[in-house]
Amino acid sequence: MIRIGIYGYGNLGRGVERAIEKNSDTELVGVFTRRDPASVKTVSGANVYSASQAKEFTDKIDVMILCGGSATDLDTQTPEVASLFHVVDSYDTHAKIPQHFAEVDKAAKESGHIAVISCGWDPGMFSLARVYSQAILPDGSDYTFWGKGVSQGHSDAIRRIEGVLDARQYTIPVEEALEAVRNGKNPTLSTREKHTRECFVVAKEGADKARIEKEIKEMPNYFSDYDTTVHFISMEELRRDHATLPHGGFVFRTGTTSENNHHVIEYALKLDSNPEFTGSVLVAVARAAYRQQAKGQSGARTILDLAPSELSPLSPEELRAHML
Amino acid sequence: MIRIGIYGYGNLGRGVERAIEKNSDTELVGVFTRRDPASVKTVSGANVYSASQAKEFTDKIDVMILCGGSATDLDTQTPEVASLFHVVDSYDTHAKIPQHFAEVDKAAKESGHIAVISCGWDPGMFSLARVYSQAILPDGSDYTFWGKGVSQGHSDAIRRIEGVLDARQYTIPVEEALEAVRNGKNPTLSTREKHTRECFVVAKEGADKARIEKEIKEMPNYFSDYDTTVHFISMEELRRDHATLPHGGFVFRTGTTSENNHHVIEYALKLDSNPEFTGSVLVAVARAAYRQQAKGQSGARTILDLAPSELSPLSPEELRAHML
Numbered sequence: 001m002i003r004i005g006i007y008g009y010g011n012l013g014r015g016v017e018r019a020i021e022k023n024s025d026t027e028l029v030g031v032f033t034r035r036d037p038a039s040v041k042t043v044s045g046a047n048v049y050s051a052s053q054a055k056e057f058t059d060k061i062d063v064m065i066l067c068g069g070s071a072t073d074l075d076t077q078t079p080e081v082a083s084l085f086h087v088v089d090s091y092d093t094h095a096k097i098p099q100h101f102a103e104v105d106k107a108a109k110e111s112g113h114i115a116v117i118s119c120g121w122d123p124g125m126f127s128l129a130r131v132y133s134q135a136i137l138p139d140g141s142d143y144t145f146w147g148k149g150v151s152q153g154h155s156d157a158i159r160r161i162e163g164v165l166d167a168r169q170y171t172i173p174v175e176e177a178l179e180a181v182r183n184g185k186n187p188t189l190s191t192r193e194k195h196t197r198e199c200f201v202v203a204k205e206g207a208d209k210a211r212i213e214k215e216i217k218e219m220p221n222y223f224s225d226y227d228t229t230v231h232f233i234s235m236e237e238l239r240r241d242h243a244t245l246p247h248g249g250f251v252f253r254t255g256t257t258s259e260n261n262h263h264v265i266e267y268a269l270k271l272d273s274n275p276e277f278t279g280s281v282l283v284a285v286a287r288a289a290y291r292q293q294a295k296g297q298s299g300a301r302t303i304l305d306l307a308p309s310e311l312s313p314l315s316p317e318e319l320r321a322h323m324l
Numbered sequence: 325m326i327r328i329g330i331y332g333y334g335n336l337g338r339g340v341e342r343a344i345e346k347n348s349d350t351e352l353v354g355v356f357t358r359r360d361p362a363s364v365k366t367v368s369g370a371n372v373y374s375a376s377q378a379k380e381f382t383d384k385i386d387v388m389i390l391c392g393g394s395a396t397d398l399d400t401q402t403p404e405v406a407s408l409f410h411v412v413d414s415y416d417t418h419a420k421i422p423q424h425f426a427e428v429d430k431a432a433k434e435s436g437h438i439a440v441i442s443c444g445w446d447p448g449m450f451s452l453a454r455v456y457s458q459a460i461l462p463d464g465s466d467y468t469f470w471g472k473g474v475s476q477g478h479s480d481a482i483r484r485i486e487g488v489l490d491a492r493q494y495t496i497p498v499e500e501a502l503e504a505v506r507n508g509k510n511p512t513l514s515t516r517e518k519h520t521r522e523c524f525v526v527a528k529e530g531a532d533k534a535r536i537e538k539e540i541k542e543m544p545n546y547f548s549d550y551d552t553t554v555h556f557i558s559m560e561e562l563r564r565d566h567a568t569l570p571h572g573g574f575v576f577r578t579g580t581t582s583e584n585n586h587h588v589i590e591y592a593l594k595l596d597s598n599p600e601f602t603g604s605v606l607v608a609v610a611r612a613a614y615r616q617q618a619k620g621q622s623g624a625r626t627i628l629d630l631a632p633s634e635l636s637p638l639s640p641e642e643l644r645a646h647m648l
Contacts, residue, residue, distance in 0.1 A: 123648040135608040135635040257600035276581035324447040
């Protein structure tokens, strides 16, 4: 059994907890939180400890899965915790990954641990799709589409507008663009041609809805480059119809191997729950981290550095007999 | 530069030759054939040698890519050539892969070479899709569909019928079955419900077409479990409309992470040329073999044992900065 700890217990932490239940070679030792442990109730009934107690568990936990947020937590948490445990995180601030890798690598090497960073679906499974397909079709083009799914960052941006009580934003790929890529037409697509944005907003009573809609649609970086639709709904409707966190997307590589021969590689995800799927990736990667440490390795890794067989519960013999 | 040799020069050998042209870190040293080298003209103008001369090239070639057929050649060729070179093959007799692996492993370990077997798209990229998605969604179902594409085995089976001059068989996935899986309906599908078979047949003059059609449709293993359509066409039409070797397919994993949350992972290939795409996979894998031997490793591998980063021409730093 691979003994796992969860460090940080929000949506992602609960996703990891669910995934551990689905993997018969993993067990959850405990959840570590910066909140008062008595105030946290886990889905599975697992024990909850204060984050400061984690250091007492170094011989009881094989891999600690970090479930904090990239924006606020993981920059400092992953190097800290990697000095105590083998760790896996889902760090997703793409631009800062090289710096995060360097800091985690230093902490992990100094303490003799394995640390796998930036695992999830993007970065993660989508990164794998991009690397494999570029290696196979070097003469070609990449396309990534996200959605249909909830963007937390865009939902938060709407919530910061005066007069907004709550909001949910869906990123939606444009069907015609998807079809053009899928059919090998190799289109050049603007930001606006790739995705639309649909917003469900709960406004305060008496708020100026026209102003809110205008502020959303004109918000630079987040909305101004997109065709955006805004719907005002009640808090009851938001809770009833928009409580879940679906997501997904598409990674394409289209390429040429000779004058007349074109190829399309498509990797697509349709996810009812972004945090539960991400948690499932983290647990599979924790298995790989466990296997790498068993070989005496240390330092930072990404999912690109792990052999696929290391993520699987099956033995190399079983994989060759049944999965090739 | 990774110096590559091609051992066997049919459709797949030409596919590898095209792929080497597309990869700036690879070069083709020569083609090795069991035919009279003077009778073989390469697409790129590469030198052609007798297979028996290969042993003179052990210090001129880094990786030999075996391009013979699984049915007749690779069982014996891969272990033989692995005793002289680092090798990559596309062995695709699924049931005999464990035995092939063991024989190649022995030869490769004794001579200190790396040998990567069974690389292409199935086995190969489809195997990767299956292993990753099963590791992430352990509670779920797998579906593989092939086509639309030419099945060489089924085309050959038709050619063996009396009165048939030539034939081309297309395997076609049933659109309704694909859609049901894609929409997470988790259907139970019979062989007949997953694929149809379409045959284009050139009959000898005066041959009994009704008998040929009946023999095709009732052929056990190959056609009797499928809805099969037979078209009789002229040799000119066959050459004009069915000269290429397209293929592709779909690997799905549908799975559950908690009571209400279902997920669909889809990996799809649409290939104008089966041999050119397979050749492109083999060249990317040759890069990984080259890197593994540079670390002093030896023995047999499959694509499941190679880290994705090893297949990419980019450095680990470049991958982290641009591909995650």
